[in-house]
Amino acid sequence: MIIKNAEYVTSIVTKKLFEGNAPEVAIAGRSNVGKSSFINMLTNRKKLARSSSEPGRTRMLNYFSINNGELYLVDLPGYGYAKVTDKERDSWKKLIEFYLEKSTNLRFVFLIVDVRHEPSDLDLQLAEYLTYYNIPFVIVATKADKLSKAAAKSAVSVVAKSFNVVTDDVLLVSSLTGVGRDAVLAALSSRI
Numbered sequence: 001m002i003i004k005n006a007e008y009v010t011s012i013v014t015k016k017l018f019e020g021n022a023p024e025v026a027i028a029g030r031s032n033v034g035k036s037s038f039i040n041m042l043t044n045r046k047k048l049a050r051s052s053s054e055p056g057r058t059r060m061l062n063y064f065s066i067n068n069g070e071l072y073l074v075d076l077p078g079y080g081y082a083k084v085t086d087k088e089r090d091s092w093k094k095l096i097e098f099y100l101e102k103s104t105n106l107r108f109v110f111l112i113v114d115v116r117h118e119p120s121d122l123d124l125q126l127a128e129y130l131t132y133y134n135i136p137f138v139i140v141a142t143k144a145d146k147l148s149k150a151a152a153k154s155a156v157s158v159v160a161k162s163f164n165v166v167t168d169d170v171l172l173v174s175s176l177t178g179v180g181r182d183a184v185l186a187a188l189s190s191r192i
Ligand SMILES: Nc1nc2c(ncn2[C@@H]2O[C@H](COP(=O)(O)OP(=O)(O)O)[C@@H](O)[C@H]2O)c(=O)[nH]1
Pocket: 029, 030, 031, 032, 033, 034, 035, 036, 037, 038, 050, 051, 052, 053, 055, 056, 078, 142, 143, 144, 145, 146, 173, 174, 175, 176, 177
């Protein structure tokens, strides 16, 4: 697909969905893994989804409209950030689960991991959760620019093995350089 334009639509902080009339694709992953940067890279907009050096601060679901409402990208709150209270963590989890279970327009989830690290238990739990609810997901290994080509290739196989998928099912991207952007857009086209 070709992304011609993108704009911020709304955020939700409570269990009240935004009901647009278009397919939705959610972006999930640990806090600071690069979710917002991934959205910025896809949309060619440096500051559309705010990328922050202060992890764990996205407490909302943020909706972005692509091509004037052809599609919505939904930036989910990141998980796994240590410096939050149990109560906060619990309310984010409930919000994410509410969205994943109740959104009728959700087509699939981009599950973002850092290519340099083995997926965490929380990443694997999310994959299991999505499988349980029959929500398709595409694994994206980001920050490819931080490794050499060869190292990135073997890191992708580690990620694939953890999720029990083949390496072709893991999209290697860099939001810094735009590597992998075409493959992500192809995944979008074929799944919405
Ligand atoms: N080198 C590099 N840095 C990245 C990449 N993606 C994100 N980052 C950096 O990682 C940090 C967290 O990114 P952000 O998009 O805010 O993560 P989020 O919390 O998952 O939304 C920021 O400092 C980004 O600049 C990437 O592909 N390459």
